Amino acid sequence: MPRADVxxxxxxxxxxxxxxxxxxxxxxxxxxxxxVWRSGVPxxxxxxxxxxxxVLWFASGVQPLAQLELFGQVTExxxxxxxxxxxxxxxxxxxxxxxxxxxxxxxxLLLTYTWLLVPLWRRRTVPxxxxxxxxxxxxxxxxxxxxxxxxxxxxxxxxGDMARLLPGLSLWAFVGFTVSLAVIHxxxxxxxxxxxxxxxxxVS
Amino acid sequence: MPPRFVTATMLGWARCDxxxxxxxxxxxxxxxxxxxGATLPRVEETxxxxxxxxxxxxxxxxxxxPANLLPVMTVANLGRSEPSTLIGGVIHLxxxxxxxxATIVLVASVLIPFAKMVVLGFVLWVSGTRRRRWxxxxxxxxxxxxxxxxxxxxxVFVVALLAAWVQFGEIAAITPGAGTLAFAAxxxxxxxxxxxxxPRWLWWESDFDGT
Numbered sequence: 001m002p003r004a005d006v007x008x009x010x011x012x013x014x015x016x017x018x019x020x021x022x023x024x025x026x027x028x029x030x031x032x033x034x035x036v037w038r039s040g041v042p043x044x045x046x047x048x049x050x051x052x053x054x055v056l057w058f059a060s061g062v063q064p065l066a067q068l069e070l071f072g073q074v075t076e077x078x079x080x081x082x083x084x085x086x087x088x089x090x091x092x093x094x095x096x097x098x099x100x101x102x103x104x105x106x107x108x109l110l111l112t113y114t115w116l117l118v119p120l121w122r123r124r125t126v127p128x129x130x131x132x133x134x135x136x137x138x139x140x141x142x143x144x145x146x147x148x149x150x151x152x153x154x155x156x157x158x159x160g161d162m163a164r165l166l167p168g169l170s171l172w173a174f175v176g177f178t179v180s181l182a183v184i185h186x187x188x189x190x191x192x193x194x195x196x197x198x199x200x201x202x203v204s
Numbered sequence: 205m206p207p208r209f210v211t212a213t214m215l216g217w218a219r220c221d222x223x224x225x226x227x228x229x230x231x232x233x234x235x236x237x238x239x240x241g242a243t244l245p246r247v248e249e250t251x252x253x254x255x256x257x258x259x260x261x262x263x264x265x266x267x268x269x270p271a272n273l274l275p276v277m278t279v280a281n282l283g284r285s286e287p288s289t290l291i292g293g294v295i296h297l298x299x300x301x302x303x304x305x306a307t308i309v310l311v312a313s314v315l316i317p318f319a320k321m322v323v324l325g326f327v328l329w330v331s332g333t334r335r336r337r338w339x340x341x342x343x344x345x346x347x348x349x350x351x352x353x354x355x356x357x358x359x360v361f362v363v364a365l366l367a368a369w370v371q372f373g374e375i376a377a378i379t380p381g382a383g384t385l386a387f388a389a390x391x392x393x394x395x396x397x398x399x400x401x402x403p404r405w406l407w408w409e410s411d412f413d414g415t
Contacts, residue, residue: 012211012406015215032407097392141353154358
């Protein structure tokens, strides 16, 4: 194995040695400026965030995000039934895009982070880690929770003059879920994860 | 004269694009990541991969026109039905008085999708030439469009939410239009193209120049 302080830039392929001592939150490639090292936290510290994210994920789906009232009529939409409502109106393409980016990709991302923590906890490897390591970065692009929230804000403003909108409890749960996934993503140290997992892998 | 920079490829190493593991002694036969099993990047595949990105970019560009010309949604209000386009929505927000949001939507849904495609085309062009002068610019702009990519989806979500919420039968109903799907295609194809573009293509040419 190359020495632990030798890194390869993910963008320009440059081989560099990390500065010593490592200070701050990040180290950058001297040639192209890409991030080559990020400080992480012990994986133990991620567990409360993962549990929080699971609770908020359920909370964000079971109740309506918001209710819309017009002349006494009320329509409501929950996160999980949004795609179904679109599919009923024969908007299958739109339903597919919305369900992947707001339900399936975030769920896959949360499942990934949860499952990745299992081998570190049990001190032996579990099936599927290789696959998750390979595709984990894929979910990050396609889980568009923050973008969806901006969409909710724009939609609310557009409807402002037309109907009365009552935000639901699930909307706040959804905001919390978005934040906790972002925190897990920011704190997850992939380089150290690989090293610790390989250690478990060899032991078992 | 030894090269000023040492890259992983020069040493026969490769960093896995998927999991980030550094693999040593990579050859034609040993080209899979030892940790996650993904195929490791190789210099020889650059030309082929660049053609794939060009194709994706052209496909995204083709969808830009229906996205702007076709209605993104139809608002049916007390018997009248008004199809609205992207620009129409921005004008409506200005009229309502939400200047901030109108500007956000104008920039995010009309200007940025186009600018992203132009920038990616420019970056692809730079990666094919040996114009070192443009290299730093291309690197910086590529990072911008990679970060911006997903935010253009906001319009698709707005239409989806409005269509699901506003279902009051005769009084008011919103149906998504074909423009929204075309717009989603522009955004998704540009995102996939940006993801497939490897920033090292900007460096490999000059790495092997001996300069």
